[in-house]
Amino acid sequence: MQLNRLRLVNFRQHADTELAFGAGLTGIIGPNGAGKSTLLEAIGFALYGTTAARGTRDSIRRRGAPPRSTVRVELEFDLGPHHYRLNRGLNQAELYIDADPSPIANSLGAVTENVGRLLGMNRDEFFNTYFTSQKELAVMAMMTAPERAQFLSRVLGYERLRQAQAQLRGTRTALRARVETLQQSLIDEATLDTEQEAAEHRLALARESEAAIGRLVDDATAEVSRAEPVFAELHTVREQVLKLDGDLKVAEHRVEDTRTRFATLDRQLAEAVGAKDRLVALEEQLTPLPALQAERQILDHQAEQHAARNAYQEQATEIRERLSELNDRLARLPEDDSLEVAVRRSQEERDASKAASAAAEEQRTAHVRDKQDAQTKRATLVEQYRDLKAQRERVLAAGADGDCPTCGRPLGEDLDGVIELLDRQLQDVEFNGSFYKKRLEQLKSVPAEVTDAERTRLDRERAAREAEVEEQRLRDLVRQRPALVEDCRKAEARLAELTEHLAAAASAFDAARHTEVRRQIEALADVSLQAERERTLAGKAESLVVEAAAAEQALSELEADAHRLQASLAELGFTEEAFQAAQAQLADARSRLHEAEKGLIQARADISAASEAVATVTRRREERRTMLTALATAKRDLALRQELDRAFSDLRTDLNASLRPELSDLASVFVRELTNDRYSDLELDEDYLPTLMEDGQPKPVVSGGEEDVANLALRLAISQMIAERAGQPLSLLILDEIFGSLDDDRRASVVELLHSLRDKFPQVVLITHIESVREGFDRVVRVTVDQAAGVARVHEERLPEPEDAGAAA
Numbered sequence: 001m002q003l004n005r006l007r008l009v010n011f012r013q014h015a016d017t018e019l020a021f022g023a024g025l026t027g028i029i030g031p032n033g034a035g036k037s038t039l040l041e042a043i044g045f046a047l048y049g050t051t052a053a054r055g056t057r058d059s060i061r062r063r064g065a066p067p068r069s070t071v072r073v074e075l076e077f078d079l080g081p082h083h084y085r086l087n088r089g090l091n092q093a094e095l096y097i098d099a100d101p102s103p104i105a106n107s108l109g110a111v112t113e114n115v116g117r118l119l120g121m122n123r124d125e126f127f128n129t130y131f132t133s134q135k136e137l138a139v140m141a142m143m144t145a146p147e148r149a150q151f152l153s154r155v156l157g158y159e160r161l162r163q164a165q166a167q168l169r170g171t172r173t174a175l176r177a178r179v180e181t182l183q184q185s186l187i188d189e190a191t192l193d194t195e196q197e198a199a200e201h202r203l204a205l206a207r208e209s210e211a212a213i214g215r216l217v218d219d220a221t222a223e224v225s226r227a228e229p230v231f232a233e234l235h236t237v238r239e240q241v242l243k244l245d246g247d248l249k250v251a252e253h254r255v256e257d258t259r260t261r262f263a264t265l266d267r268q269l270a271e272a273v274g275a276k277d278r279l280v281a282l283e284e285q286l287t288p289l290p291a292l293q294a295e296r297q298i299l300d301h302q303a304e305q306h307a308a309r310n311a312y313q314e315q316a317t318e319i320r321e322r323l324s325e326l327n328d329r330l331a332r333l334p335e336d337d338s339l340e341v342a343v344r345r346s347q348e349e350r351d352a353s354k355a356a357s358a359a360a361e362e363q364r365t366a367h368v369r370d371k372q373d374a375q376t377k378r379a380t381l382v383e384q385y386r387d388l389k390a391q392r393e394r395v396l397a398a399g400a401d402g403d404c405p406t407c408g409r410p411l412g413e414d415l416d417g418v419i420e421l422l423d424r425q426l427q428d429v430e431f432n433g434s435f436y437k438k439r440l441e442q443l444k445s446v447p448a449e450v451t452d453a454e455r456t457r458l459d460r461e462r463a464a465r466e467a468e469v470e471e472q473r474l475r476d477l478v479r480q481r482p483a484l485v486e487d488c489r490k491a492e493a494r495l496a497e498l499t500e501h502l503a504a505a506a507s508a509f510d511a512a513r514h515t516e517v518r519r520q521i522e523a524l525a526d527v528s529l530q531a532e533r534e535r536t537l538a539g540k541a542e543s544l545v546v547e548a549a550a551a552e553q554a555l556s557e558l559e560a561d562a563h564r565l566q567a568s569l570a571e572l573g574f575t576e577e578a579f580q581a582a583q584a585q586l587a588d589a590r591s592r593l594h595e596a597e598k599g600l601i602q603a604r605a606d607i608s609a610a611s612e613a614v615a616t617v618t619r620r621r622e623e624r625r626t627m628l629t630a631l632a633t634a635k636r637d638l639a640l641r642q643e644l645d646r647a648f649s650d651l652r653t654d655l656n657a658s659l660r661p662e663l664s665d666l667a668s669v670f671v672r673e674l675t676n677d678r679y680s681d682l683e684l685d686e687d688y689l690p691t692l693m694e695d696g697q698p699k700p701v702v703s704g705g706e707e708d709v710a711n712l713a714l715r716l717a718i719s720q721m722i723a724e725r726a727g728q729p730l731s732l733l734i735l736d737e738i739f740g741s742l743d744d745d746r747r748a749s750v751v752e753l754l755h756s757l758r759d760k761f762p763q764v765v766l767i768t769h770i771e772s773v774r775e776g777f778d779r780v781v782r783v784t785v786d787q788a789a790g791v792a793r794v795h796e797e798r799l800p801e802p803e804d805a806g807a808a809a
């Protein structure tokens with residue numbers, strides 16, 4: 001893995017920081033609290049999310065950043081043949097590969113899962129191997145012996161053997177269960193012999209039954225053949241009888257209908273003759289009807305003209321009222337100069353409102369700026385206080401034999417002076433922190449000038465709105481004038497038109513006579529309808545005479561047909577008793593045939609079932625042979641996996657046995673280089689705890705610096721073993737503040753050693769606040785704090801060329 005680019009937006013102290021990485025040894029230098037370690041924390045956050053960051057999600061966002069502002073870390077790195085780009089925020093993450101514009105993962109969980117799969121490490125394994133700080137150098141020392149062995153096995157890839165063995169054991173368990181299942185399911189061969197004998201005996205009995213029932217079917221079929229012709233002949237005669245009987249009933253019904261029709265025609269003829277006499281009396285009553293209808297037409301026309309005149313008068317009255325209303329509205333419209341005055345006043349109020357808003361915004365901005373400045377400065381002082389207090393505690397704990405936290409030399413007699421200096425610095429920071437704390441209390445409440453400016457702004461805005469409303473009202477009224485003038489012109493024209501219609505419309509109309517004529521016509525309407533019915537009835541008299549004569553002749557013919565049908569029915573000599581007897585004989589024969597056929601079907605079903613039973617036994621014999629083959633295969637596979645399980649256990653034992661001496665040899669090389677051969681070896685006991693060897697003898701008591709050297713050598717050895725043996729594509733080391741307890745010589749040895757590891761780790765990033773190691777880096781990145789803005793600043797420094805260094809000397 002090689003880092004290419006890192007960008008932080010609103011992450012911890014960094015507002016917008018971008019850092020380009022390169023090959024070789026890169027030193028990130030700056031004072032404590034400037035934000036150096038935050039750069040490495042951001043790398044962990046980009047790879048593994050909030051679990052790799054300190055504090056909570058809310059504490060990750062930069063202090064002083066606007067609420068809900070974006071928090072984002074962008075990381076670009078190469079891994080194997082691919083280039084990856086990571087974007088992660090508090091709520092969303094994307095992972096891109098090479099130049100593909102679409103992400104291969106686009107959620108927090110999916111990105112973290114993909115990164116862990118790519119790197120082959122979870123967060124703890126990554127931070128405990130390639131990502132190292134001074135306080136984490138002794139991470140293995142804080143583990144139990146089994147935890148140390150398990151940790152090394154996991155990060156070196158040996159854990160995959162255990163996982164493979166676990167999968168193998170799962171398969172072995174399934175095979176063992178399959179063997180047991182096959183053995184329990186295996187059918188006994190003697191049972192199959194018994195079942196086959198019973199099935200063959202059942203088949204023989206079914207075939208004998210089929211032959212006997214077949215003879216019964218033949219007998220029943222012959223009997224049905226004899227009974228069917230007799231029944232068919234009787235059935236034909238019966239059909240003829242039923243047809244003649246039906247025809248006779250139809251003929252009798254037609255005779256009865258014809259008699260009824262003849263009687264009806266005779267009655268209607270009598271009524272038609274009487275209708276002629278009644279028609280004469282009705283026509284005398286209808287004599288005045290034509291004159292009344294002619295008079296009604298004249299009166300209807302006069303009524304229409306009278307209604308039109310009334311409508312014209314109502315419209316003319318409405319238009320006069322509308323015209324009066326329009327003239328009143330025209331008289332109330334404002335003059336043009338009133339609108340100009342309102343426009344000027346509205347503009348003046350808007351200008352005053354803008355000025356008041358600007359003044360209020362200026363007061364509010366000044367207050368917020370003062371408050372944010374006080375918060376930033378107090379937060380910086382709190383961090384500074386913590387750092388100073390931690391330094392004081394470390395100095396006190398180390399005593400006079402301890403090293404200076406700045407220059408690294410033993411304190412000796414300067415211990416009290418350093419303590420006194422740290423106390424004065426703590427007092428100054430505490431004094432300044434109290435000042436800004438009181439200042440923040442003062443800034444909690446809004447100043448009176450801000451409140452007054454806000455109140456003035458609201459008043460001016462309200463006055464501006466009222467002036468705009470009045471201006472708009474006057475504009476609307478002025479715009480109404482052309483429309484009102486046009487409405488007046490149209491109303492006057494319509495009034496003149498209605499006056500002409502009123503002059504032309506007739507006014508004479510006798511409403512009472514109109515009502516009386518309509519009443520008389522309605523009274524004669526029933527008489528006219530009755531006369532029409534009588535006239536129609538009287539006109540049918542001649543046709544009724546002809547229809548009555550025809551009906552009488554048809555009645556005679558129908559009666560003759562009925563007598564002829566009765567004679568034909570008597571000639572057939574059919575009896576229902578003979579037909580029922582033949583039908584019963586045929587039904588009995590068919591029933592016996594049906595029962596015999598059912599028995600035959602059952603016998604054939606028994607043959608089929610018995611045949612299936614024989615086939616089932618044959619099939620179960622074949623299944624038994626198949627199960628015997630599968631059982632032999634399962635036993636062979638089970639034995640193979642048991643042997644593989646033993647082989648995996650032996651391999652893991654051999655690997656773990658060789659791990660500790662190989663790791664000791666690698667760590668010993670690093671110890672000799674870091675201590676200029678003062679210590680010859682670093683031995684690991686059975687619990688993987690390190691011991692420094694001096695002249696072949698273990699050193700029972702070591703200082704804090706020597707302990708850090710031993711732990712650093714062990715960590716470098718673990719990293720090299722991962723790169724060489726575990727197949728990990730990582731080629732990166734990240735070291736954070738590992739010089740704290742080392743003297744100048746050992747610091748130089750560490751830098752020289754890191755240079756010598758280029759073939760294993762082409763990219764090494766080292767964070768420190770110690771300036772003396774600066775010259776040993778390939779490139780230097782400087783991290784400082786912008787006190788005014790309260791944010792971290794990052795820039796790359798140019799290292800002096802060799803000739804520049806010589807000139808300076």
